[in-house]
Amino acid sequence: MLIILRETATDAQIDHVVQRVETLGLKAHLSRGTYRTVIGVIGDEEIIASAPLAAIPGVSEVVAVQPAFKLASKTAHPEPSIVSVGKGKTAAKFGGGHIGMIAGPCAIESAERLDEIAGAIKAAGATVLRGGAYKPRTSPYAFQGLGEEGLRILREVGDKHGLPVVTEAIDPRHVELVAEYSDMIQLGARNMQNFVLLTEVGKTDKPVLMKRGMAATVKDLMMSAEYVLSQGNPNVVLCERGVKGFDNACRNMFDVAAVPQVHELSHLPIIVDPSHATGRPELIPACALAGVAAGADGVHIEVHNLPEDAMSDGPQALLPEQYAELAAQIKKVAEAIGKTI
Amino acid sequence: MLIILRETATDAQIDHVVQRVETLGLKAHLSRGTYRTVIGVIGDEEIIASAPLAAIPGVSEVVAVQPAFKLASKTAHPEPSIVSVGKGKTAAKFGGGHIGMIAGPCAIESAERLDEIAGAIKAAGATVLRGGAYKPRTSPYAFQGLGEEGLRILREVGDKHGLPVVTEAIDPRHVELVAEYSDMIQLGARNMQNFVLLTEVGKTDKPVLMKRGMAATVKDLMMSAEYVLSQGNPNVVLCERGVKGFDNACRNMFDVAAVPQVHELSHLPIIVDPSHATGRPELIPACALAGVAAGADGVHIEVHNLPEDAMSDGPQALLPEQYAELAAQIKKVAEAIGKTI
Amino acid sequence: MLIILRETATDAQIDHVVQRVETLGLKAHLSRGTYRTVIGVIGDEEIIASAPLAAIPGVSEVVAVQPAFKLASKTAHPEPSIVSVGKGKTAAKFGGGHIGMIAGPCAIESAERLDEIAGAIKAAGATVLRGGAYKPRTSPYAFQGLGEEGLRILREVGDKHGLPVVTEAIDPRHVELVAEYSDMIQLGARNMQNFVLLTEVGKTDKPVLMKRGMAATVKDLMMSAEYVLSQGNPNVVLCERGVKGFDNACRNMFDVAAVPQVHELSHLPIIVDPSHATGRPELIPACALAGVAAGADGVHIEVHNLPEDAMSDGPQALLPEQYAELAAQIKKVAEAIGKTI
Amino acid sequence: MLIILRETATDAQIDHVVQRVETLGLKAHLSRGTYRTVIGVIGDEEIIASAPLAAIPGVSEVVAVQPAFKLASKTAHPEPSIVSVGKGKTAAKFGGGHIGMIAGPCAIESAERLDEIAGAIKAAGATVLRGGAYKPRTSPYAFQGLGEEGLRILREVGDKHGLPVVTEAIDPRHVELVAEYSDMIQLGARNMQNFVLLTEVGKTDKPVLMKRGMAATVKDLMMSAEYVLSQGNPNVVLCERGVKGFDNACRNMFDVAAVPQVHELSHLPIIVDPSHATGRPELIPACALAGVAAGADGVHIEVHNLPEDAMSDGPQALLPEQYAELAAQIKKVAEAIGKTI
Structure with missing residues (x-):
């Protein structure tokens, strides 16, 4: 100092x-x-x-001449961490040369629909199924998710298709329940500095997908990861999903430079989520490939088979066939920089 | 639409x-x-x-041609709402021509220190005492507040000096406890879109001080107020406390135009918090006066009697004598635009 | 260093x-x-x-431990500078307790219209008449101003009403011409880092109104003032007119904290321009008063007698009667903080 | 409308x-x-x-339901434009599947140094040599460039190594001179809305490299291109070089999503400049590859053989050997998405 x-x-x-x-x-x-x-x-x-x-x-x-985070720093752990999600041969890996492929609808709407989407993304190369059971919505009048029923559906569909599952926790009182049903717990962008929730999630033994807050610097993101790590949970995957920018042509500003910055500062994997970053399907493939070329350890994409009927975030979802095409391109770019999915 | x-x-x-x-x-x-x-x-x-x-x-x-918020809109309630904090003759009023004066330290550190600060701000004209018992800190290693012991101290000191008290709730499991000890519940900037917490706070009968999130638009702020109102709690006071900007000479960008914007859209009172907005004591008085001249229904200022020894946010606190001088200036500007404290 | x-x-x-x-x-x-x-x-x-x-x-x-600007710093000139615009008894003053009142239409459209507006704002208390003869427009197909004919009209109308005049220079080849016709040269926000233009304007003997760029920090603004000062022209009045923000409900984000920041760093006067800062007439009065309460040395307002027929920026203009009402309020707030217009 | x-x-x-x-x-x-x-x-x-x-x-x-730009839109020109810089077999191409590789020092410092750098980047695969003769500097006391002497050096060194050259014009009075010596004229970020300069550059017959302003939306960038096109010059290459963001860990926020956005809206090529976007050599390779993967039609990199002795922007320059390594990676990623350099 x-x-x-x-x-x-x-x-x-x-x-x-x-x-x-x-x-x-x-x-x-x-x-x-x-x-x-x-x-x-x-x-x-x-x-x-x-x-x-x-x-x-x-x-x-x-x-300050020393970073305020420790466990998340390279000093504590010089080699890149590899985070495994799920168990056995269907486990997905993030980091250390492995690219995890998370895909699925914004919200879990029904078993039938999720089943159909899961089958399609699995065939396209996805390695983790996502879907929200508890949805943080800006309007109190919007669909808030199916709750525990949604968790049950997610677990069943994931198991059926051999896909580990990730879902968001938004309430410290439900963290245990979410941990029970899922293979990875998501902390949403609006909760990145909900330190009470971070602490609860840090007490579980499930890997955590931590989304960057819309006004968070890369160092703020590291500090939030430190909260989880300091509770004893070492498996944190960071996620760049766009921050607030002045150009409202996109939902957010996709800060792809966060990827090499995190790799400079930390051993933790970082993935990209171009669905939330741009909010526009026509921009998602280019930004997904950009993230992979920048070294991202995974890609998170929202996929829906009938976006115009989705209960949340339909307008930013890719169709299953668009996802399949993108996944094939991601594979090529990953190989060009010496990585595998 | x-x-x-x-x-x-x-x-x-x-x-x-x-x-x-x-x-x-x-x-x-x-x-x-x-x-x-x-x-x-x-x-x-x-x-x-x-x-x-x-x-x-x-x-x-x-x-969209209709705003997504209803209860918070002027359509629902054309006249400005007046929110009372505390009871009887020491109750503080916000809105409808009344300017509430919230002051106090960032964190409650001890009964002695809070007592000294409370006496000084009361004498200077403050109408509500603030102090944090649960502190959302960016570092897991920083002081996290005294918890219930802090709430007890705050209640006692407030009662002694005839000042209603406001303190932050950060955990849905503690909202009832916070409501029991305080006259007003603060929702911090980092929790403005913690919808679980908003819902719990909306179920209490205590007025709510809702701080604008660092990446929240004015309409986002209205939507979060709508969450509280939709639970049956009509007493929400909004607070502009600075948003993310590109000039890091200040902690945040103080968006004073949010004050007339809220008055255009809503009946709810809005106050300003130049302490968090600027983070620099030398800029706080000018920004506080700016807020009042723009029509703010109150001013929130952090005051500490020994900033260099504060357990949180010391560098942005005003000294009691600086606060007294500012309060006198606020009175003059308020009178110039036809308001009273 | x-x-x-x-x-x-x-x-x-x-x-x-x-x-x-x-x-x-x-x-x-x-x-x-x-x-x-x-x-x-x-x-x-x-x-x-x-x-x-x-x-x-x-x-x-x-x-860096020393600021990179010198002539603009308080070290070079500890007392606030007072900048006079125009000559004799109609000269307007900015700084050192004086508040300059600049008003007028965005563009000079015709002698008749400018004459009518000038009469109205003079009666309301304006001390400087503004109007653009060379307009920087984002579209090549939009009205670009009347050029020298506009300068001539501005000079005549200003003289008739006893109002010094300010107009924008956008081309280094026209700076001399602009200096000949006007009492103050405006440097627009988009040209704040047009160093070629700054240098030319610095060579004239006319006071300069320097608008803050939309992406400029307060220190960037000081550096641009330094360019003018370093050419030998000591009369620079800075102007906060809003910077880029993420909330597109307003044209820009009005950074009122820039006023006390400039007063901390520099002897130069700083005024506010809530017309460009907000772009919304209903927000302009509140922001103008906020600026004055924060210590601004002047207020710049766009006024038009028929906004729906204006050739540039009509939607953000105040009507003459709205300006008169605002000017009266500004006077009261100025007196409340010990200043005179 | x-x-x-x-x-x-x-x-x-x-x-x-x-x-x-x-x-x-x-x-x-x-x-x-x-x-x-x-x-x-x-x-x-x-x-x-x-x-x-x-x-x-x-x-x-x-x-608005129609974009305000026309000549720059896809409606006017549905196929991607290919812009050629220089003549004959050493001409560089941007757009339509071609990736142009611009590299060189920030400022032209001497013939010897430029010669050495040019030799190295040519060997590495660069197709255009850059170097500033007129430098827009935020401080009036900083090195402002060698002027016409610099232009002469650039021309000679470019010719010697078979590299077309690009250099910045900052003064409308020098545009003709710059056009005489160079194969492509750069419009800097700070001059993106210097409409006087845009108009002059539009009158030349040289291709234009237009950098995005730090506070410019993608549509603002299109409008500035429209200025040049409307003067009769059809050869505009756009450049994403970072915009203002709130995280000051980087010099700017690299908005890679601008690449697919421009490709949605326009036929004009767009390249990326990760040197100015990040300002940090350790982040440049990742961001360059991200840009290429997102579909950029070229990459602009600052290269210097002795950054610690550079007269401008040394801290963000890559060394020639770092550039060579990056150029090889760019080639691989370009091939992965079906492009050639």
């Missing part, structure tokens, strides 16, 4: 800063420049990170 | 759109232009809002 | 950084922490600012 | 809107819904686009 003092800082203020630092059990290393004094702070990183040093009179700025 | 078709839409596609609309029990009103056909959709607004019309082949765009 | 090295930086790399710094005639001050080495760089600020120190292998980050 | 009226619009207002529309020589097609009336406007698109219909009392919103 570096404390940069104001140009106008007095000697008394500088002494006071040094004293505060030392009171916290830390060491202060003073360096006087032409215009400003800089104090390097050395010692226990947790104490340093949580002390309100910027509030001390005379301080201009505090510059 | 208007459905704008693509230039390339075929007659068969247009017929199919009309048929879908009619299948939903709605009426379609066709209008053929030089380049495009537009279909006006008339009928039950809830059905219209939730149908995935944009997913029908041949459709270019769907334009 | 502080150079923060990577954790993995070798001794050879550190030596090389020190050597590069010394080769540039600067001094390096080494400080080794637990995890990282930090090098303070001392010497000629211009050399420091332009050296690509971040490109040296082993360097993690370079932190 | 659709005019959506307010719920509160009176019959007199509706009549007045219809009358305004008809006065402009357009036809109005009225459609009354349950809550609102909608008026379809039919007729000359240029008149429709420029009329201030939103300013008419009673109007809530105006929805």
Whole structure:
């Protein structure tokens, strides 16, 4: 940590800063420049990170030199983590050269419909089936999901087609139930900083699919992963799904540079979700391929067999045949950069 | 709802759109232009809002002409709502010409410290005491609040100084407890779209302070208010506290135009929180005055008597004497636009 | 300047950084922490600012501790600058407690129409008449302004009503012409980083109204002011007119916090333009008052007597009677914070 | 164009809107819904686009159904345009399956250095040499480029290595000179809406490389291309180089989805510039490959043989050997999606 003092800082203020630092059990290393004094702070990183040093009179700025996340960092785990979802020979892998293929409808609507979609995506090469049983909807009047009945359908259909399943948890009181029925628990973008939910999910033994919040920086995403890891659950797969941008031609701004950034900072896998990132089917294939070429460890796509009849997010779903075509292209691009699905 | 078709839409596609609309029990009103056909959709607004019309082949765009919120709209309640917090003669009012003054530390740290701050802000003109017992922190390693012990302290100190109290709920399992100890429940920015929490808070009889999410549009904010209102709780006070912007010189971008926008759309009061919006004490007074001049129904300010020792957000707190000076200026600006505190 | 090295930086790399710094005639001050080495760089600020120190292998980050602008800073000129526009007793003042009131139509359309608008705004309290003769339009097919004929009309109408005039320059080849006809030269938002134009305008002796670019930080705005000042023209009035935001309910995001930020950093006056910031007449009064309460040194408002017939930006214009009402409110808020118009 | 009226619009207002529309020589097609009336406007698109219909009392919103650009649209030119840069067998191609490879230093610093870099990138597979002679710098005190001397060097070095050359024009008075020395004229991001410069460049017969502005939507970019095309110059290559985002870990937010969006809207080629988009060498390869996989018609990379000594943007340059490695990967990904360089 570096404390940069104001140009106008007095000697008394500088002494006071040094004293505060030392009171916290830390060491202060003073360096006087032409215009400003800089104090390097050395010692226990947790104490340093949580002390309100910027509030001390005379301080201009505090510059962190260590990331605030640890378990998620490469220092803790230099090799890329490989996260397995499901068991046995149908388990899907994310990271370390493996690309996981998650697909399925936004919401679970009925056993028949999910069965039909699952059969189609499995044939196209998907490795994990998705579907929401608890839906976070911006309107209180919109379809909120089938709840436990939806979980049951998802489990059955997944088992039938040999596809591990992922579904979203939105309530800390339902996390155990969701963990029981699913192979991977999704944390939605709107809940990326719902720390209560993160903590509950961190206590389960199921891999977690953590979607980036719409206003979250890549470091915010790492900090949220750290919440889950710090509870003892090491299996977190991050997901870039678009952030808020100023061009409303797309639902969100697809930040593909988040993929190499996460790979610089962390051992955790990161996948892309161009369905939510763009919200426009005609842009999804190009963005999916972009993500894979950038090194993404998986691709998450919403697929529906009758989008105009979907109970949630129909307008952004690909048809099964569009998904099959995309999956074939993903395979080629993955091979071009030396990866396998 | 208007459905704008693509230039390339075929007659068969247009017929199919009309048929879908009619299948939903709605009426379609066709209008053929030089380049495009537009279909006006008339009928039950809830059905219209939730149908995935944009997913029908041949459709270019769907334009909503009715807002998706109802109870929060001026149509439902043309006069500005006045929300009272606390009881009897110390109750604070927000809206309809009344400006509520919320102040206090970020986190409740101890009874002694809170008592000292409460005395100072009461003397300066504050009408509601704030303090966090459950803190949503970006790091799992940071101070998470005193929990129920904090609630107890807040209640006692508020009662002693004749100040109603507001504190944040972050867990649906604690909402009842928070409601028991406080006069107003805060929903934090990171939880503005935590619909599970919104629903629980909507079931209590305590007024709600709803902070705008960092990536939320004004309409998103209205929709989240609608969640609370739709549960039967009519007392929602909205709060502009800064949204994500590209200039990292400030913690957030203070969107003061949200104040007149909410007053255009809704009867609900809206206050401003320049502490979180700017994160810089030297900018807080100017932004607080800006909010009041723009018509805000209240001002939320973090105050601490020793910021360099605060357990959370110290660097953005005003000192009690700075708050007193600001409160006096707020009074003058409020009077200039015909309001009272 | 502080150079923060990577954790993995070798001794050879550190030596090389020190050597590069010394080769540039600067001094390096080494400080080794637990995890990282930090090098303070001392010497000629211009050399420091332009050296690509971040490109040296082993360097993690370079932190500037001095602002890159000088003439625009408070260090160069501690007291607020007062900029006078026009001559004699009708001169308008901006800064140092004076609030300048700029108003008029987006484009100059005809002598008759401008005359009518000018009479109305003068009566309402405006102190400067605006009107565009050269219009930067996003479409090549839109009305581009009357050119020199427009300048002539503006001059005549301004003189008739005793109002100094401001108009935009968009072409370096026309700057002299614009300077001849006007009392103040406007630099539009889209040209804030048109450095060629800035340099030409800096060579005139006319005050400059510099609008903030839609993607410019406050520091970028200061740097553009520095361009003008460095050419010898000391009279720059900055203008906050909204930046790009994610909520498209408004044309732009009105960043009122830019006002106190500029006052922290600089002696230059800063005004607000809520017409371009919001693009919605119903929001303009609230945002204008917000700007004044935040300390703005002036208010820029587009006024038109028949918006539905305007040749540019009609939908955001206030009617003369709306402007008169707003000007009266501005006066009250200005007095409440101890200022005069 | 659709005019959506307010719920509160009176019959007199509706009549007045219809009358305004008809006065402009357009036809109005009225459609009354349950809550609102909608008026379809039919007729000359240029008149429709420029009329201030939103300013008419009673109007809530105006929805455009035709894009405001024409020459740049697919309607005008359904097949992808192929833009050739340079002449004869060394000409580089962009679009229609061809990927152009632009590389070189940010600024031209000396003949020797440029010669060395040109040799290296040619060997690696670059097809166009870039280098700035006129540099738009945010600081007036920074290196502004070698001017005409730089143009001469660029021409000579390009000819020697058989590489067509591209360089930026920043002043309308120098466009002819730049056109004389170069094979392609660059319009920088800060000048994307410098309409005076766009018009001058549109009058030349040289292909134009148009960079997207930092606050420009994809439609804004199309409109700026339209400026050039409307002057008679059909050879425009667009370039995504990052837009303003809230995460300052990168210099800009790389909006890879702009690539398929442009391909949806236009026949013009679009390339990517990950150097300016990210500003961080370690992220450039991943983003370059992402752009190619998304369908980009070229890649623009800054390359320098001694970044720590560069006179501009050194910290974001790739070394020649890094560029060679990237170019080989680009080739593989291009082949995977059926393209050639």
